[in-house]
Amino acid sequence: xxxxxxIKVKTPLVELDGDEMTRVIWQLIKDKLILPHLDVRxxxxxxxxxxRDETADQVTRDAAEAIKRFGVGVKCATITPDAGRVAEYSLxxxxxxxxxxxxxxxDGTVFRRPIMVCNIPPAVRSWKxxxxxxxxxxxxxxxxxxxxxxxxxxVELVYRPSGGGEERTLLHEFKGPGVxxxxxxxxxxxxxxxxxxxxxxxSEKTELWFCAxxxxxxxxxxxxxxxxxxxxxxxxxxxxxxxxxxxxFLIDDAAAQLMKHEGGMLxxxxxxxxxxxxxxxxxxxxxxxxxxxxxxxxxxxxxxxxAHGTVRRHYMLHKEGKRTSTNSVxxxxxxxxxxxxxxxxxxxxxxxxxxxxxxxxxxxxxxxGKMTQxxxxxxxxxxxxPLSTEEFIDAVAACAAAGYHG
Ligand code: NAP
Ligand code: MG
Numbered sequence: 001x002x003x004x005x006x007i008k009v010k011t012p013l014v015e016l017d018g019d020e021m022t023r024v025i026w027q028l029i030k031d032k033l034i035l036p037h038l039d040v041r042x043x044x045x046x047x048x049x050x051x052r053d054e055t056a057d058q059v060t061r062d063a064a065e066a067i068k069r070f071g072v073g074v075k076c077a078t079i080t081p082d083a084g085r086v087a088e089y090s091l092x093x094x095x096x097x098x099x100x101x102x103x104x105x106x107d108g109t110v111f112r113r114p115i116m117v118c119n120i121p122p123a124v125r126s127w128k129x130x131x132x133x134x135x136x137x138x139x140x141x142x143x144x145x146x147x148x149x150x151x152x153x154x155v156e157l158v159y160r161p162s163g164g165g166e167e168r169t170l171l172h173e174f175k176g177p178g179v180x181x182x183x184x185x186x187x188x189x190x191x192x193x194x195x196x197x198x199x200x201x202x203s204e205k206t207e208l209w210f211c212a213x214x215x216x217x218x219x220x221x222x223x224x225x226x227x228x229x230x231x232x233x234x235x236x237x238x239x240x241x242x243x244x245x246x247x248x249f250l251i252d253d254a255a256a257q258l259m260k261h262e263g264g265m266l267x268x269x270x271x272x273x274x275x276x277x278x279x280x281x282x283x284x285x286x287x288x289x290x291x292x293x294x295x296x297x298x299x300x301x302x303x304x305x306x307a308h309g310t311v312r313r314h315y316m317l318h319k320e321g322k323r324t325s326t327n328s329v330x331x332x333x334x335x336x337x338x339x340x341x342x343x344x345x346x347x348x349x350x351x352x353x354x355x356x357x358x359x360x361x362x363x364x365x366x367x368x369g370k371m372t373q374x375x376x377x378x379x380x381x382x383x384x385x386p387l388s389t390e391e392f393i394d395a396v397a398a399c400a401a402a403g404y405h406g
Contacts (some may be wrong), residue, residue, distance in 0.1 A: 010402075012070050013041070021326050026331060028360050028389070029393065042056065045059055047076070063098075064102045072304075075098075075102075079310055109197065110293055113131075126260050130285070131263045132200075137276025139271065142272075156170055197264070200296055207247065214250075224270060237321050288330070289308060289372065290376075292334065326389045336355040
């Protein structure tokens with residue numbers, strides 16, 4: 001490809017820049033791996049925390065609108081400010097998580113999938129293919145109301161339909177102190193989650209496992225199951241065409257199955273299960289630096305990113321001029337994922353091929369024993385010498401250049 005000019009990407013790609021060490025990596029990836037080979041118009045939004053502060057977070061909302069308009073975005077990790085960050089960056093306020101804002105605006109579901117490399121074995125011996133997690137990221141305990149019950153008394157759930165009337169359920173007759181929680185979800189959101197999971201499973205041709213606990217929670221979890229199954233039933237033909245199937249599992253059964261399964265499925269999980277299991281899966285497959293993440297909206301918009309954060313500890317070293325060894329693999333795969341999707345939607349197979357070749361170059365580089373510190377600790381075969389952040393990206397660039405000519 002080099003020598004034949006840069007490959008043209010038809011539709012603009014929405015780019016969301018970010019913070020700290022991942023911002024450093026981001027620039028290196030663009031300069032060394034992407035822009036020398038692609039003629040691509042980037043709709044650029046700078047989500048650096050200072051810019052979010054200066055624009056009262058308008059830049060985040062504009063970026064989400066651009067993803068809705070163009071269809072595909074690629075995002076660098078960003079700081080979600082807490083009180084410490086408000087002081088550190090002299091912020092006007094603790095702006096919300098950009099990921100939460102974008103997810104809400106796209107009504108999307110986040111899918112996390114590990115990148116597998118031959119010489120980094122997963123913790124579970126039977127895992128041969130990546131296990132993907134689709135987490136329903138609305139409601140449940142994340143939007144619950146809680147009450148400490150200080151002493152004996154009655155707690156009820158009360159529903160007052162706007163048209164009048166009332167329905168009550170006794171939650172518990174407390175004889176002494178305790179605690180209660182009320183949580184909710186919305187049919188609209190569950191349906192969007194189901195659609196996004198189905199779209200992902202069909203497009204990636206992977207089995208879809210929806211896991212919950214409807215034997216115990218017959219109404220709450222049962223309602224989720226009903227909606228997911230109703231959506232799957234409506235897409236029966238699509239499943240058949242893609243050659244994949246839908247299965248329901250009790251969550252504890254799925255946990256046991258997973259430990260002896262070869263992987264390769266999409267686990268569609270309720271909010272809390274998805275939160276916990278995504279970290280379990282990330283840990284089981286090696287490093288956070290190997291975990292990719294994609295936000296998929298029910299109407300088929302995509303935002304690709306790495307699952308990890310801004311790697312602050314490494315950034316502090318970088319600022320002091322010290323050597324860092326930060327893994328850029330998940331960030332590179334955010335770019336390749338976005339470009340491959342862009343190429344697929346645009347009908348430009350050379351863009352898809354470029355993304356595939358770059359991914360192959362990343363894997364080849366690691367399999368040749370060239371990797372960052374986090375992976376060197378886990379690699380089998382021979383002792384790998386950890387490369388610096390920049391050395392690793394240079395090694396990938398060299399390997400990719402050979403591949404493009406081949
Ligand atoms: P983090 O950036 O994920 O890093 C936590 C630790 O995991 C690092 O210190 C490092 O361990 C290891 N690690 C993560 N990614 C790595 C990589 N690519 N290469 C090598 N090691 C890696 O989490 P954090 O430091 O707790 O959070 C920093 C900021 O990120 C926070 O402000 C948070 O709001 C933000 N965040 C953003 C996103 C997002 O935008 N999607 C997601 C999560 C967090 P060692 O220190 O042991 O080397
Ligand atoms: Mg979590």
